[in-house]
Amino acid sequence: MEWDLSTQPPIVQKALGFVLQGYEIAVTWLLMPAAWSQFAILVVVYLAAVVLARRARKPLINLLTPSKDSTSILSKLRHYLLLFVPLLLPVFAYALAGIGEQVIRSVFGSGAVIAFGKRLFLVLAARIIVRDIVSDPFLKIFGRFVLLPVMVLYAFDLLDPLTERLNATMISLGNISFSVMALLRGVMAGVILFWLGRWSNDQSASFLSRQEAMRPATRQLAAKAAELFIFGLAFILLMNIMGVPLTSLAVLGGAIGVGLGFGLQKIASNYISGVILLLEGQATVGDFVELDSGQAGTIVKTTARAMILETFDGRWIVVPNEDFITTRIINYSDQGSANRIEVAFSVSYDTDINLVPDIVAKAVATHPGVLNEPEPPDVELRGFGDSGIDFGVEFWVNGIDDGKNKYASDVLFLIWNALKEHNIEIPYPHRVVELRNAPAAE
Structure with missing residues (x-):
């Protein structure tokens, strides 16, 4: 078939060229007896893989399913392997197609059709991974828009020509030139590396947070150090993948230093x-x-x-x-150390103040949050006020008097009840008003 493509744009000519190439290959396959036998083998291989996958699925699931109360590393590994059970079909199909390819090549000397079928089984495996196995949203997007298109190009034997074309297409930025393929490789490598860095950082932070023997500040410092190490290593690997020498980063480091000196200090x-x-x-x-x-x-x-x-x-x-x-x-906390709290109260001038310290101290000591160490509750005379005699009680607790712990309020309730129980009056403000030069009452 001959078409005149000279009047079409270059991109249309290339696209139609690939279409014509595929058409010629398809016609060639349809007219070759060896191709028909390979198509038949592919159908048989797929049906056999379906049967084998169905028979092996249930015993394999029973073998890999861990007990509900098991938390060992082996149980976690078995649970992880369970995720890959859906790959039984493409794995069996690929293996059987490989055997069929060897037989066909030994008989006809050609196995292009069955090799194409093997690549299609790899596309099927990639689709199952993206759809059923991967749960991370980022990896799903990466697999849908990067992995699957690449596998389709590989299946139709278009990946190598496209790679060569992208390597030949150069982009220039001033004195720097790089190919489109290098740019795409760097972007994909950077995305994968920094996703792995984020995942590794989350895992290391989770592991360190469970180390109760370490001080909280030490755990946080270790997590920060691990984060710097992981992302620093990812950056160095990315530079090596893109072919950027680390010595060329000296200029960038100097620029960052100037930025720190002026705007980022x-x-x-x-x-x-x-x-x-x-x-x-x-x-x-x-x-x-x-x-x-x-x-x-x-x-x-x-x-x-x-x-x-x-x-x-x-x-x-x-x-x-x-x-x-x-x-x-x-x-006020210092990671659980005791704190001293003071609560003020007053009693009437008619009270025997020698009894007050013992009564109040015993009442405060009944609170479950009040400690006897480093000191038990201590009642001290603060002064003689306008309306009553002022006292203060000091006591130690683990924690602070916040919205969750109402130590001061609870202690004031205890003091009130204890004084009432002993008939000790709690004074209220009052004044004596004297009127001078007032007319005498009749």
């Missing part, structure tokens, strides 16, 4: 301050801190740039790490 300062905080362990997740400005909250998250505090009313405060180094910060 605050970011660098906060990052370094965060590392210092993790090393020293002065403040970490779970600590209740009060800032120099008077704001207070619990540290719920640490980042490379800032600490995030959650207040009693649920608001989040983002505090730069540098503030924890350069300003005064009060840490």
